[in-house]
Amino acid sequence: xxxxxxxxxxxxxxxxxxxxxxxxxxxxxxxxxxxxxxxxxxxxxxxxxxxxxxxxxxxxxxxxxxxxxxxxxxxxxxxxxxxxxxxxxxxxxxxxxxxxxxxxxxxxxxxxxxxxxxxxxxxxxxxxxxxxxxxxxxxxxxxxxxxxxxxxxxxxxxxxxxxxxxxxxxxxxxxxxxxxxxxxxxxxxxxxxxxxxxxxxxxxxxxxxxxxxxxxxxxxxxxxxxxxxxxxxxxxxxxxxxxxxxxxxxxxxxxxxxxxxxxxxxxxxxxxxxxxxxxxxxxxxxxxxxxxxxxxxxxxxxxxxxxxxxxxxxxxxxxxxxxxxxxxxxxxxxxxxxxxxxxx
Numbered sequence: 001x002x003x004x005x006x007x008x009x010x011x012x013x014x015x016x017x018x019x020x021x022x023x024x025x026x027x028x029x030x031x032x033x034x035x036x037x038x039x040x041x042x043x044x045x046x047x048x049x050x051x052x053x054x055x056x057x058x059x060x061x062x063x064x065x066x067x068x069x070x071x072x073x074x075x076x077x078x079x080x081x082x083x084x085x086x087x088x089x090x091x092x093x094x095x096x097x098x099x100x101x102x103x104x105x106x107x108x109x110x111x112x113x114x115x116x117x118x119x120x121x122x123x124x125x126x127x128x129x130x131x132x133x134x135x136x137x138x139x140x141x142x143x144x145x146x147x148x149x150x151x152x153x154x155x156x157x158x159x160x161x162x163x164x165x166x167x168x169x170x171x172x173x174x175x176x177x178x179x180x181x182x183x184x185x186x187x188x189x190x191x192x193x194x195x196x197x198x199x200x201x202x203x204x205x206x207x208x209x210x211x212x213x214x215x216x217x218x219x220x221x222x223x224x225x226x227x228x229x230x231x232x233x234x235x236x237x238x239x240x241x242x243x244x245x246x247x248x249x250x251x252x253x254x255x256x257x258x259x260x261x262x263x264x265x266x267x268x269x270x271x272x273x274x275x276x277x278x279x280x281x282x283x284x285x286x287x288x289x290x291x292x293x294x295x296x297x298x299x300x301x302x303x304x305x306x307x308x309x310x311x312x313x314x315x316x317x318x319x320x321x322x323x324x325x326x327x328x329x330x331x332x333x334x335x336x337x338x339x340x341x342x343x344x
Contacts, residue, residue: 034058035146036065038292039318047117049145055110056135056145057119065148065318067197067289069129078247079111079118083129084119090128092120101128111120120153122147129138136160153292164295183309183338184300184327186211187262187283190227191316193218198321200314207324210337211314214262217246225251229338234260240276262313283313293322297330304335 009105023139033049034041037040041047047059063069063081070082082089092111099109101124110121126133126147134146134156146156154162188211191199204211213227216236227233233250235243235258247257263270263280270280285300287293314320327337 005176013083021196025324031142031144031160033142033144034062035144035156035159036062037146037148037152038151038159038290038295039065039322041065041319042322047114049143050114050119051143052112054124055174056143057110057112058122058125058145058147060118060120060125062147063125063129063131064197066131067317073118079120081120081125081129083131086130089131090120090125094118099128151290153290154295159292162292170283180306182307182335183342184304184335185309185311186337187214187234187281187311187313188212188225188328189214189262189316190216190219192220192223194316196316198318200320202273202315203324204314207328209327210325210339210342212260212340215246215250217242217249221253224250231341232258232260234258234262234281234340237262237264238274240278243273243276243278243343247273281311284310285312286315287312287317287320287323289317289319291317291319293319293326296323297326301330302336309338 028066032040032044034044041059041062043059043061047061050057060071060079060262062079068084070080070084072080072082074080076093079092079094080089081091088102090099090101092109094111094113097109097111098105098107099111100106104310106124110124112119122133122145122263130149132148132150134148136144136146136156138160144156144160146159186204186209188200188204191201201211201213204342211230212232212234213223214234214236215227215232216238233254235246236263238246241244243261245314251257259277259279261273261278261280263282264273273280284303287296291321300310300312312323314323327335
């Protein structure tokens with residue numbers, strides 16, 4: 001009966017899935033011990049890579065950095081890691097140290113808890129859900145591990161090198177520009193009505209960065225009033241007719257119309273919007289799920305060395321939050337974040 005209950009629990013765990021989030025840190029020598037594609041594990045300082053009994057163990061939450069991965073704890077004895085793209089999974093019963101892996105039962109599974117965090121055998125778990133593993137060993141012998149679905153821009157060596165390189169050159173332009181304030185116009189859309197792991201707007205508020213909100217049909221009264229209070233606002237990419245309707249809705253609160261709209265990404269569609277009196281904005285930089293935030297900051301600073309300002313659209317991904325952390329640390333005597341109403 002006990003075995004039947006265990007098997008039933010594993011099947012139940014394999015059927016139920018939900019999403020959990022995660023956040024960032026650095027390991028020894030300033031090099032994080034864990035990465036997911038081009039992003040560092042944002043709880044690296046508290047939940048780093050662990051080597052035990054000849055195996056490398058990773059926190060289960062690391063998988064949540066991939067938007068299509070679900071990591072679920074139904075109770076204290078069960079853990080499910082589920083790939084919603086290929087439907088592969090590993091469903092573990094902690095006390096029994098056993099697991100259902102894509103329909104097969106496996107015993108003596110490597111799993112333990114450390115300060116309440118589930119750690120699982122990296123090789124076993126990644127193989128189960130169809131991900132790959134890469135390792136990097138530093139000169140001092142410390143090891144970093146990356147889980148990947150091959151959606152990477154940088155090699156493991158390039159990724160590590162960005163943490164080893166001297167950061168001083170990133171944040172300061174030439175001396176002859178030191179009196180010029182450079183503006184970074186951060187742009188985001190409204191997260192109203194959507195459940196997001198990393199809502200850009202909420203994180204911009206949390207890091208107290210200036211930004212411009214681009215509204216859509218789902219934007220609530222509170223969001224509209226907040227965006228108006230911040231200064232300029234705009235609209236998410238919509239058809240001209242939809243923009244006219246949204247303008248009517250928002251103008252009831254603002255007593256004015258806005259002509260700013262994020263580019264649709266299609267030249268013909270943008271041309272139609274211009275003919276209707278709208279001004280499509282094509283951001284200088286866009287942050288999405290495949291963006292390497294640390295590398296992008298270098299590009300932004302380089303761009304600002306020869307320009308007075310730049311626009312950066314932040315999509316609702318962990319990489320956007322990482323960029324906010326980096327921007328929060330730059331020299332505000334030289335670089336400032338701004339709403340689009342602010343000019344030099």
